[in-house]
Amino acid sequence: MRKIGIVTKRRSARALEIGVKLGLWLRERKVAVLCEEELAAELYLAKADKNSITGNADLIVVLGGDGTLLSIARHISRRDLPLLGVNLGGLGFLTAITLDELFPVMQEVLNGNFNLSTRMILKVVLHRRSLPPSTHNVLNDVVINKGAMARIIDLETVIDGNLVNNFKADGLIFSTPTGSTGYSLSAGGPIVYPTLDCITIAPICPHTLSNRPLIVAPNVTIETTLTSIDSDDVFVTLDGQTGFPLRSLDRITITRAEHNIKLVTSPSKTYFEVLRNKLKWGERYQNLET
Numbered sequence: 001m002r003k004i005g006i007v008t009k010r011r012s013a014r015a016l017e018i019g020v021k022l023g024l025w026l027r028e029r030k031v032a033v034l035c036e037e038e039l040a041a042e043l044y045l046a047k048a049d050k051n052s053i054t055g056n057a058d059l060i061v062v063l064g065g066d067g068t069l070l071s072i073a074r075h076i077s078r079r080d081l082p083l084l085g086v087n088l089g090g091l092g093f094l095t096a097i098t099l100d101e102l103f104p105v106m107q108e109v110l111n112g113n114f115n116l117s118t119r120m121i122l123k124v125v126l127h128r129r130s131l132p133p134s135t136h137n138v139l140n141d142v143v144i145n146k147g148a149m150a151r152i153i154d155l156e157t158v159i160d161g162n163l164v165n166n167f168k169a170d171g172l173i174f175s176t177p178t179g180s181t182g183y184s185l186s187a188g189g190p191i192v193y194p195t196l197d198c199i200t201i202a203p204i205c206p207h208t209l210s211n212r213p214l215i216v217a218p219n220v221t222i223e224t225t226l227t228s229i230d231s232d233d234v235f236v237t238l239d240g241q242t243g244f245p246l247r248s249l250d251r252i253t254i255t256r257a258e259h260n261i262k263l264v265t266s267p268s269k270t271y272f273e274v275l276r277n278k279l280k281w282g283e284r285y286q287n288l289e290t
């Protein structure tokens with residue numbers, strides 16, 4: 001490892017402090033550090049943007065939470081670039097490495113002794129009449145939903161040219177296995193082991209209760225068209241990070257992306273232990289007054 005990128009949660013003094021310590025620790029070991037403006041100023045380094053970091057680093061350390069990791073993941077277009085997520089609070093399914101583990105794990109990384117978890121991502125293309133297609137990558141999910149007005153929307157969904165359903169619902173969630181513990185889970189979707197290859201389609205509050213979540217193969221082409229005539233308040237959100245409004249007859253195509261994301265795994269916790277800790281599996285309510 002000759003070059004390591006450090007990405008910190010924005011406007012977090014704690015993340016910045018740890019980033020400075022990590023940056024100095026790496027430079028003592030003759031490792032070049034790539035980072036954005038805020039951290040670069042503290043380390044007296046030239047600043048780099050996310051595209052430059054993902055294009056030149058051998059590994060990227062993310063200090064923050066899952067949202068911070070998702071913000072850098074969508075800039076990655078290389079198959080061989082691992083991410084090491086350090087959880088500084090919050091739920092932290094993707095940033096599974098704790099602060100106490102950071103420096104021991106980093107030493108193992110520099111020694112070449114670490115394991116990777118390969119995660120599929122989705123390519124999302126928005127098709128709108130008279131405009132060129134807009135392409136995006138997501139690691140967690142694509143969410144189409146209505147705004148504040150209490151009316152359902154119509155979404156015609158086709159897989160490989162075959163009609164699946166004309167969904168009447170508050171929206172649809174298309175998630176990867178990595179994203180199955182996010183919004184999809186709240187909408188009744190299943191927990192999918194993160195290294196599997198599949199896509200989950202989960203309706204949000206469907207008008208017909210028999211419209212249950214569906215798991216499909218990773219190599220299909222999913223097309224969803226907003227067929228509602230009155231669609232002034234419908235949005236598509238990508239990984240909960242970015243989004244844009246949809247218009248009537250806009251079509252979204254979802255396929256598996258050509259590259260994957262690789263995450264450095266925690267040496268001390270399995271995926272099921274993370275589930276038990278984060279989702280409180282097996283715990284029962286105890287009345288502390290008795």
